[in-house]
Amino acid sequence: MTNFAIELNGISKSFGPVQANKDIDLAVEAGTIHGIVGENGAGKSTLMSILYGFYVPDEGSINVFGEPLEFNSSQKAIEAGIGMVHQHFMLGEPFSVLENIILGAEGNFLLGGAMSKAREALLQLSERYGLSVDPDAIVGTLPVGVQQRVEILKALYRGAKVLILDEPTGVLTPQEADALFDILRALKEQGTTILLITHKLQEIMNVTDSVSVIRRGEMVGHRETAQTSPEELAELMVGRKVLLEVDKAPAQPKEVALSVKGLDYTDERGIQRLSNVSFDVRAGEILGVAGVSGNGQAYLLEVLSGMHAASGGSITVNGSALATTPDLVRSQSIGHVPEDRQHMGLVTAFPAWESGILGFQASALYCNRGAMKTGFIKETMGTLMEKFDVRPPNPLLATAKFSGGNQQKIVLAREIDKAPDILLVGQPTRGVDIGAIEFIHRQIIAMRDAGAAILLVSVELEEVLSLSDRVVAMFDGFCSPDRITAETDERSLGLLMAGEFERTTSTGMAA
Amino acid sequence: MSQSRELHPIINYGVVPLLQLVLAFAVAGLLIVLIGQNPVQAVQLYVTDVLLSPVGIGQSIYYATTLMFTGMAVALAFHAGLFNIGGEGQGLVGGIAMTGIALLMMGHFTGDVSMLMPGFLAVPILFLFAALGGAAWAAIPGYLQAYRGSHLVITTIMFNAIAFSLVLFLLTGWFQNPETPGDPKSPLFPESWWLWKLGDLYQYQLIGLEAQYQEFKDAGLKVKDIKAQHAEFWDQRAMARSMKNSAANVSFLFALLLAVGFWFFVWRTKWGYAIRAVGFNQTAARYGGVNVPRTMVMTVCISGALAGLATTNIILGNGSDSEHVLRETGLVGLGFVGIAVALMGRNHPFGIVLAALLFGSLFQWGEVIQLKGQFIRPKLDIDKEIVVALQGLVVLFTGALYLMVVWAVQWFANRVLGGWGFVKEEIGEERA
Secondary structure: OOOEEEEEEEEEEEEOOEEEEEEEEEEEEOOOEEEEEEOOOOOHHHHHHHHOOOOOOOEEEEEEOOEEOOOOOHHHHHHOOEEEEOOOOOOOOOOEHHHHHHOOOOOOOOHHHHHHHHHHHHHHHHHHHOOOOOOOOEHHHOOHHHHHHHHHHHHHHOOOOEEEEEOOOOOOOHHHHHHHHHHHHHHHHOOOEEEEEEOOHHHHHHHOOEEEEEEOOEEEEEEEHHHOOHHHHHHHHHOOOOOOOOOOOOOOOOOEEEEEEEEEEEOOOOOEEEEEEEEEEEOOOEEEEEOOOOOOHHHHHHHHOOOOOOOEEEEEEOOEEOOOOHHHHHHOOEEEEOOOHHHHHOOOOOEHHHHOOOOOOOOOOOEEOOEEOHHHHHHHHHHHHHHOOOOOOOOOOEHHHOOHHHHHHHHHHHHHHOOOOEEEEEOOOOOOOHHHHHHHHHHHHHHHHOOOEEEEEOOOHHHHHHHOOEEEEEEOOEEOOOEEHHHOOHHHHHHHHOOOOOOEOOOOOEO | OOOOOOEOHHHHHHHHHHHHHHHHHHHHHHHHHHOOOOHHHHHHHHHHHHHOOHHHHHHHHHHHHHHHHHHHHHHHHHHOOOOOOOHHHHHHHHHHHHHHHHHHHHOOOOOOOOOOOOHHHHHHHHHHHHHHHHHHHHHHHHHHHHHHOOOHHHHHHHHHHHHHHHHHHHHOOOOOOOOOOOOOEOOOOOHHHOOOEHHHHHHHHHHHHHHHHHHHHHOOOOHHHHHHHOHHHHHHHHHHHHHOOOOOEHHHHHHHHHHHHHHHHHHHEHHHHHHHHHHHOHHHHHHOOOOHHHHHHHHHHHHHHHHHHHHHHHHHOOOOOOOOOOEOOOOOOHHHHHHHHHHHOOOOHHHHHHHHHHHHHHHHHHHHHHHHOOOOOOOOOOOOOHHHHHHHHHHHHHHHOHHHHHHHHHHHHHHHOOOOOEOOOOOOOOOO
């Protein structure tokens, strides 16, 4: 008989009329790495939250190492040996590694004893799994990859025998991700069971032993990784054949539309966010900006869209200087699909028709002497939503009620419909389902072919490589020299993303 | 995963507030029992002397008018995500501005009365100055919030105190009524400037009716003969006599118009769009080309103007306690009650009108309980402050415990009614 670390039997959970998990069975063999894939909103997170004791399922039972697990108590889940590494780290940044590790497991109210005990245990763990971390380093100063290691150590310190990792590579460079996978393999060697939640099929193929696919709250398939392919998994996730490659003709670049030279930006707290960034984007081409999240890409987009004023350098748009406010920038025919649609690109409390004119609310198209042309806007928005395949195409529905992909399509519809000369796009497919990704990519390519200059910022390396004609990488606010996408690969781009290029500040100092 | 927890609008906007009110009344009733009085009697008075009496209705509408202004003032700021609790101060300064221009026209400062204008010219000017004064007083905290990050709640409440000192300074000096030294109030506003009230209509009618009555008397008819032979006339006279004191005035119609304007401004103009965008999400508003600080200042100014306008009803209106002078009491607390009105009206003008009428009638109830309670048998010995307690309870149940009622209704709809009463929601499909 096989030894199962985790057994889920007939788990169902609904929120109101929404069925998040429907009769889910899952058995994970002890000492293996098991992947769970599914689109956003498919129910992966709900399932793991049930396993970790955040939610009580409506039906079903869970066994951990053969023992039934009591629901609704993370404490019980931890005692049963389940550890979770969240997508967003739960670490106290001003604390040392050691302090973070004992947080919540201090033992008694004088810290001293627990600290020295934990130090010993931590050293043992580090040795055993090859997870080297300085116990006295301040967490906030550590690179993201190491912070993640601290999270893993934290779970192991609490005696985790089953480790759940939720989208662990979203914040890592390819090299860091590889290092993580080495750690996971080492953990497996030592008998730890790992549940890897991800939407990146390549990771599943690289590191897992078996994989389960969730679609719309239902388990649609279990596969041995060795006996499946990314194409099959994608088809299982979406429920139909999916084109993973982007189909595009070679670019026809024309004159320079957007020229950035020596751009510096220091934020209101005095932190230098952009250093000496220079690049050109030509009409009819896509310039990709690769980089791990948080290396200045967000600031680059915000400066280029007029939300922040540059501290130095020059930005030229079709020969004239960039305007200083978002509405003036918009009138220079620059469209902006922001990285964070929920906090910037849309007002989620507005109905779709109101979100669909954000930025154009005062334009003569939608507004007559201050009064909005409500009827006309609703009608236009309905048509536009049909055209961009927003589901449901109902302009009266609150923006928050649309799924991530459909919200993104509302933003894209709004920006692309105005046919801007220059389009700034940030993370066009973050949190978007595979099916919608295809559609969004096609729209961006169509914009390019219609002669727009496109600046594409994405942390998905695959996306940057498949969409852009030229590519730069950002690291710590610096921008690498450009490469022709067709002549580069993931590996060499990964080096640029890790800062392996010559960085000089605008004053000529080496960084 | 999106969740549909949304109740049907009729339940959400009808049943839920009604339940909240019932709860507030029930607890207030309990309070009345606790002080050894009969709550049934109190409710009886509410029905007979507030809801069913012309004077009671008129007086309720009069209070409601003030509350509509202050309620809308609070609500507008809410839409920009701002909490303007400076209605009292803005009302006072609105009153100062209005009294200043009034005294100028009346020749209080110079003795020159050549600028004294008839009501139809003067009243619009007084309204304008009341609005400007309120706006100006709100502008400073608004600026400090938008550009300096000082919290509006703190600054507006401090500005209330400053306005109070300012008005006392003026009322004991430049604005002092020379006939009443020692009593800090302004000179009386000319009667031709007082707002037309509903009672005026009956007042004029009554002149004819009283003349007719005198004719009957002169013809040697006894009162009971007149009653018997001219029933229609008698009823008409009785009605006119009771209505001539109704305090509801033309300002109520103005407030209603303003409520419609409020709706149009907030939901149908680019300015309202900007205000709501700022209120929901400042980052998105900035992305959308909205000048966030400027919008904030503008919103707080309009909010202050609305609070300033509330003063017109206090000074130029005709409540039972109207003195037609500027007093340091200003909006007599109605600026603060405006917060409750906005809260209960869910920041929508329609809700605000209803909530203002409710709160207005509660004020009148308090008056009735205090004045009439002494004369009914058994004696009802309740202070009118019971209304303040009731208002507090209404705020508690509609504001602080709002979700408690909503959850209870949701639970009831889910468990007892089997999911009836929820909106059938369309949820964005997960795939393209």
